[in-house]
Amino acid sequence: MRTNILSVALQLVKDEGWQSLSIRKIADAIEYSVPVIYDHFENKEAILFELSMDGFRLLERTLEKNKKKYPNPEQLLKAHAEAYWSFAFKNPEYYQLMYGLGMPCSGTGKVKPQLNCFRDYIGQAIEGIVKEKKSTDDETCFKIYAFWSVLHGLISIVMMRCSDIDDSTMNKKVMDDTVEAFIKNL
């Protein structure tokens, strides 16, 4: 039942967007009355929270695979960036929910730890790259945030249709180039 509610909610979001997701629509879709939902979730936010957790888990699974596949930190970082990008555009509903794009933020505090999930993964890779170089901790920390920022920023801009580059492979190329340049200057 719980699982059913979550998967139906996700499907509704994929079909009609976060804006139009409502408890009543979920109830209709699972063919139960409204209060049944509240037997399994405290409120709507709890449903959104759970879904966003699914999103973080989905992303993390790929990052974890990368970590095993790429011992070279530079290749690892590229793979992480690629994974982040393609996660965002293969699962825009998840990405929007997880990072509050164009929708009311879900967990406001509760999700906080998970929000740093990606930062931690790229942090590790970047630390691997800068290890031999003489960088202070602050510098490294800054670079991690800069790297995350450019990825998240670009994804946000493209996803919100701020970019007037229509071609999605072109947008991907912007990312690839930027990531390339960033790594070169680490």
Add this chain to the structure above:
Amino acid sequence: MRTNILSVALQLVKDEGWQSLSIRKIADAIEYSVPVIYDHFENKEAILFELSMDGFRLLERTLEKNKKKYPNPEQLLKAHAEAYWSFAFKNPEYYQLMYGLGMPCSGTGKVKPQLNCFRDYIGQAIEGIVKEKKSTDDETCFKIYAFWSVLHGLISIVMMRCSDIDDSTMNKKVMDDTVEAFIKNL
């Protein structure tokens, strides 16, 4: 009246956030009944749209000043970045509305031209810097988006409390450093 509605709405948002802004609260605040609002605005979205336009105008005014003040494109770019950053954190309500951070997107299409406002300003500065160097148009375009992305991404991350750097001057320093490094490698 129209102006009054807008300013009251903005004040409500500053006090209680976008989430809790409602037509009825606006009506209460201006001490008129609800339908009066609809004599001046087609719907709630039209109010949000107008407010976001105010935001874009406010930002653009500073960028325009920068353009007159800094003939040197490198200094201009830095000033633009600084202006964008401080606009975002002095007017978080505006920034959230304009770029759909943690709230339903307002104009979804109607605002589109304005969304590129900042990109155009930094684009001009970056073109000024890159002019002497031999860069293709594509490369320049990519750099513009990369620069905008890192700024928007960092602002989003900090504003959504994804960053665990609490100190706001520290966050600012991340931006300054990143901008500095970016310009150096243009």
Add this chain to the structure above:
DNA sequence: AAAAAATAGCTAACGGTGTTAGCAAAGGTA
């Protein structure tokens, strides 16, 4: 088997939202 308790599910409501139809009073114009 009968009584009690727990469970599953529902209807109907409360207070909130955006939005609109339709009415009443006031003021200006012929």
Add this chain to the structure above:
DNA sequence: TACCTTTGCTAACACCGTTAGCTATTTTTT
């Protein structure tokens, strides 16, 4: 005086998240 436009209102509609309280049904206990 009669008409028309403006200004503002009340009251409703359909939707939202949420909850109180009621039926059945099933399980457990006596």
